[in-house]
Amino acid sequence: MKKATIKDVCKKTGLSLGTVSKYLNGGTLREANREKIDRAIEELGYHVDEYARGFITNRTKTVGVLLPEFDNMFYARIVSDMELALSKRGYAVTVRESHRDVRKERESVRWFIARRIDALVIVPCGKSAQDYEYLKEVSIPVVFLDHYVSGVNCEFVLVDNREVCRRSVNYLLDCGHREIAIVGAPQGVYTSDERMRGYRDAFEDHGLQVDESLCYHVEENVDSAYLLIKKILSEKRCTALFASNFPNTYGAIFAVNEMRISIPDELSLLGFDDMMFTRVFHPKLTIVDQPIGQIAELTVSRLMEHLQKKEYDYRVNVLACNFEINDSTAVLT
Amino acid sequence: MKKATIKDVCKKTGLSLGTVSKYLNGGTLREANREKIDRAIEELGYHVDEYARGFITNRTKTVGVLLPEFDNMFYARIVSDMELALSKRGYAVTVRESHRDVRKERESVRWFIARRIDALVIVPCGKSAQDYEYLKEVSIPVVFLDHYVSGVNCEFVLVDNREVCRRSVNYLLDCGHREIAIVGAPQGVYTSDERMRGYRDAFEDHGLQVDESLCYHVEENVDSAYLLIKKILSEKRCTALFASNFPNTYGAIFAVNEMRISIPDELSLLGFDDMMFTRVFHPKLTIVDQPIGQIAELTVSRLMEHLQKKEYDYRVNVLACNFEINDSTAVLT
DNA sequence: TTTATAAAATGAAACGTTTCATAATTTAAT
DNA sequence: ATTAAATTATGAAACGTTTCATTTTATAAA
Numbered sequence: 001m002k003k004a005t006i007k008d009v010c011k012k013t014g015l016s017l018g019t020v021s022k023y024l025n026g027g028t029l030r031e032a033n034r035e036k037i038d039r040a041i042e043e044l045g046y047h048v049d050e051y052a053r054g055f056i057t058n059r060t061k062t063v064g065v066l067l068p069e070f071d072n073m074f075y076a077r078i079v080s081d082m083e084l085a086l087s088k089r090g091y092a093v094t095v096r097e098s099h100r101d102v103r104k105e106r107e108s109v110r111w112f113i114a115r116r117i118d119a120l121v122i123v124p125c126g127k128s129a130q131d132y133e134y135l136k137e138v139s140i141p142v143v144f145l146d147h148y149v150s151g152v153n154c155e156f157v158l159v160d161n162r163e164v165c166r167r168s169v170n171y172l173l174d175c176g177h178r179e180i181a182i183v184g185a186p187q188g189v190y191t192s193d194e195r196m197r198g199y200r201d202a203f204e205d206h207g208l209q210v211d212e213s214l215c216y217h218v219e220e221n222v223d224s225a226y227l228l229i230k231k232i233l234s235e236k237r238c239t240a241l242f243a244s245n246f247p248n249t250y251g252a253i254f255a256v257n258e259m260r261i262s263i264p265d266e267l268s269l270l271g272f273d274d275m276m277f278t279r280v281f282h283p284k285l286t287i288v289d290q291p292i293g294q295i296a297e298l299t300v301s302r303l304m305e306h307l308q309k310k311e312y313d314y315r316v317n318v319l320a321c322n323f324e325i326n327d328s329t330a331v332l333t
Numbered sequence: 334m335k336k337a338t339i340k341d342v343c344k345k346t347g348l349s350l351g352t353v354s355k356y357l358n359g360g361t362l363r364e365a366n367r368e369k370i371d372r373a374i375e376e377l378g379y380h381v382d383e384y385a386r387g388f389i390t391n392r393t394k395t396v397g398v399l400l401p402e403f404d405n406m407f408y409a410r411i412v413s414d415m416e417l418a419l420s421k422r423g424y425a426v427t428v429r430e431s432h433r434d435v436r437k438e439r440e441s442v443r444w445f446i447a448r449r450i451d452a453l454v455i456v457p458c459g460k461s462a463q464d465y466e467y468l469k470e471v472s473i474p475v476v477f478l479d480h481y482v483s484g485v486n487c488e489f490v491l492v493d494n495r496e497v498c499r500r501s502v503n504y505l506l507d508c509g510h511r512e513i514a515i516v517g518a519p520q521g522v523y524t525s526d527e528r529m530r531g532y533r534d535a536f537e538d539h540g541l542q543v544d545e546s547l548c549y550h551v552e553e554n555v556d557s558a559y560l561l562i563k564k565i566l567s568e569k570r571c572t573a574l575f576a577s578n579f580p581n582t583y584g585a586i587f588a589v590n591e592m593r594i595s596i597p598d599e600l601s602l603l604g605f606d607d608m609m610f611t612r613v614f615h616p617k618l619t620i621v622d623q624p625i626g627q628i629a630e631l632t633v634s635r636l637m638e639h640l641q642k643k644e645y646d647y648r649v650n651v652l653a654c655n656f657e658i659n660d661s662t663a664v665l666t
Numbered sequence: 667t668t669t670a671t672a673a674a675a676t677g678a679a680a681c682g683t684t685t686c687a688t689a690a691t692t693t694a695a696t
Numbered sequence: 697a698t699t700a701a702a703t704t705a706t707g708a709a710a711c712g713t714t715t716c717a718t719t720t721t722a723t724a725a726a
Contacts, residue, residue, distance in 0.1 A: 005681095005682055005683085006682065006683065007682080015705075015706090016705060016706045016707060017682095017683085017684090017706080017707065017708095018684085018685080018686085018705065018706055018707065019704080019705055019706075021683070021684060021685085022684095022704090022705085024683090024684095025684080027704090028703080028704075029704065029705080030691095030692095030703095030704065030705090033704090033705085045470075047443070047446075047447055048447065048682095048683085049447065049449070049681095049682055049683070050444075050447040050448050050449075051387070051388060051393065051447070051448050051449040051682085051683095052388065052681075052682035052683045052684095052711095053682080053683055053684075054384070054448075054683090055384060055385065055388050055681090055682080055683070055684095055711060055712080055713095056682080056683045056684045056685085056710080056711055057683085057684065057711095058711080060384065062427075062448075069413060070403075070409045070410075070412055070413040070416070071406070071409050071410050071413050073404070073406075076403045076404050076409055077403075077404050079403055080402060080403040080404050080430065083403070083428075083429065083430055084430070087429070092427060092429065092444065092448070093427070093428065093429070094395075094425060094426070094427040094428075095416075095426065095427075095428050096416065096420070096425065096426070097413065097416055097417075110380070111383075111425065113380070114380055114381060114382065114383035114384070115383050115384050115387075115395075115425070116382070116383075116384040137378075221609065222609050222610060222612075222613055223609065223612065223613060226613045250610065250613075251613065254613040254614065254615075257590045257615075258615040276554065276555050276556065277555060277583065277610065279555075279556060280555055280556060280559045280583075280584065280587040281587065282587075282590075282591040338711090338712055338713085339712065339713065340712080348675075348676090349675060349676045349677060350676080350677065350678095350712095350713085350714090351674095351675065351676055351677065351714085351715080351716085352674080352675055352676075354713070354714060354715085355674085355675085355714095357713090357714095358714080360674090361673080361674075362673095362674065362675080363673090363674065363675090363721095363722090366674085366675085381712095381713085382711095382712055382713070384712085384713095385681095385711075385712035385713045385714095386712080386713055386714075387713090388681060388682080388683095388711090388712080388713070388714095389680075389681055389712080389713045389714045389715085390681095390713085390714065391681080
């Protein structure tokens with residue numbers, strides 16, 4: 001048996017297409033007709049074909065989300081929160097991965113556009129505005145998440161990486177630490193660069209020189225971070241270690257556990273991103289925490305605003321991170 | 334400037350709708366016309382409206398995936414792998430979360446159907462066939478992942494939970510362990526129940542009685558697992574601990590780290606799911622590993638087969654897990 | 667050159683909605 | 697009971713494709 005359509009409802013009720021459509025879209029109609037349609041819909045098991053509706057209204061109620069990879073706790077949680085907020089407003093999320101490849105990223109955008117998504121959220125992997133020239137021909141709202149790319153005309157939702165790192169490294173300096181190792185992502189990664197800047201800011205605030213040999217960069221995965229940090233700690237030239245992203249924080253936890261380094265007695269540890277997993281570390285980690293909920297919320301609300309208006313006023317939004325002092329950092333005496 | 338359509342290509346080339354359509358779909362046409370169309374498409378910047386195409390062909394090239402939550406490493410990796418395989422075949426993935434709520438799950442299926450997805454992959458949260466009555470009216474291929482629900486007519490892709498657990502617990506028994514604690518998910522969770530059965534099988538294989546007080550159940554999150562396992566280990570009534578899912582394995586790692594329990598000297602630890610994070614644990618964990626790649630691959634290939642044929646022959650597929658003996662389990666002397 | 671055949675092109679119909687100008691009906695006012 | 701005004705219903709057109717029966721054109725054979 002074929003799926004029932006509006007026309008079947010018309011036939012059953014004797015009413016016209018226009019009337020049934022009005023019913024479906026919440027218009028006013030005579031009570032008797034409303035009831036007739038109610039009944040017909042019930043009997044036929046009719047459901048609006050949202051796909052056809054999207055075809056005609058040109059609003060598919062779908063938001064495309066383009067991530068480096070799904071398999072990333074941080075983005076997974078953002079998407080999860082966005083999905084919740086969007087589904088409340090009748091929107092769905094279609095996700096694709098760029099695998100950190102600008103080509104694939106561009107292809108995916110094309111793919112999304114061809115499917116008429118209403119809006120696009122990208123965690124960009126490109127480094128320059130040149131990589132995003134093609135967005136000029138995209139006529140739907142676009143939000144870039146987490147990474148700033150100068151010269152791209154779209155909405156940005158970022159966190160105050162530099163500022164919060166300045167604040168937290170200042171705290172370590174105030175505690176008397178001077179040999180503070182920092183382990184970030186490879187150079188050129190926006191978030192990591194910003195965090196390094198904050199680290200430098202703090203040293204400058206204290207009128208101190210940065211020891212370049214304590215600034216490390218490593219690929220964003222736990223394995224690599226773990227190996228590097230084990231090496232750093234075995235050389236033991238620092239009293240504090242700032243792992244400036246989640247994989248590094250994670251690698252650090254494993255390294256100190258394995259090396260039986262007592263935290264914070266032998267080493268002060270400052271982490272990034274308070275994921276479920278870090279919470280069970282003992283002692284409680286002093287940590288920079290990104291406001292995932294707010295990021296998702298702001299992204300969605302900006303998106304919705306753009307979807308309502310015809311004219312966009314793209315902004316660069318910067319959300320404040322939380323610096324939470326716990327038990328993994330000590331005051332040097 | 335409005336987006337170019339086929340009709341614009343027609344106007345520019347003087348050819349008909351049918352001809353241009355044939356061009357787009359790989360039919361044969363005169364070389365001269367082919368070139369004319371090539372040129373027109375180039376000049377107009379024309380791209381097929383996949384949405385409209387899907388509307389008419391009734392194949393949206395989209396697979397719906399319904400997960401308990403995104404924020405789950407195991408499922409995230411499966412989806413990631415599926416997305417890769419599917420995108421190669423021109424398919425996209427739209428993901429939604431059920432939040433482990435059968436109602437939401439059903440709603441999401443409705444949502445998917447209204448959007449005309451071509452196929453559906455579900456990690457079900459319902460416990461009985463009754464929860465899935467509504468699937469009878471769904472006329473697209475459906476694959477259930479990870480959890481078996483008896484009486485539901487659809488494809489299943491599972492792993493041999495019971496068998497691999499039997500095998501691995503037998504190994505522990507062979508090593509001389511008798512007090513083997515097992516920590517699983519709450520009762521009623523298919524995977525966990527199966528794993529518990531495998532545990533019992535092994536004891537039976539050895540002609541031994543299971544000590545019920547060593548069978549624990551705990552919510553599937555690291556925090557809870559960590560707390561429970563700490564408690565279990567402080568009572569110290571076992572020589573081995575089998576954490577039969579990922580959160581529990583994780584909680585166990587943190588518990589033994591914090592309690593400074595030496596593995597495998599003081600306790601043999603058997604884990605589940607070899608995620609990135611467990612790999613950096615020292616000593617190398619003896620572990621049951623699910624074949625994530627195979628799960629994704631099989632799911633996709635079964636899906637594709639169903640999409641080609643008109644008649645489905647739904648199967649229950651069971652993939653073998655890997656039991657990897659490493660350094661976290663000791664032979665008792 | 668003519669005819670038969672094969673290959674390519676044509677264009678109307680369909681998909682399931684919304685939209686909107688027009689028509690019909692109801693209600694209110696005289 | 698009429699008329700005017702307000703409300704509700706109507707149905708053709710549009711959205712951008714594919715499909716397919718029909719027509720046109722090219723090719724091969726006579």
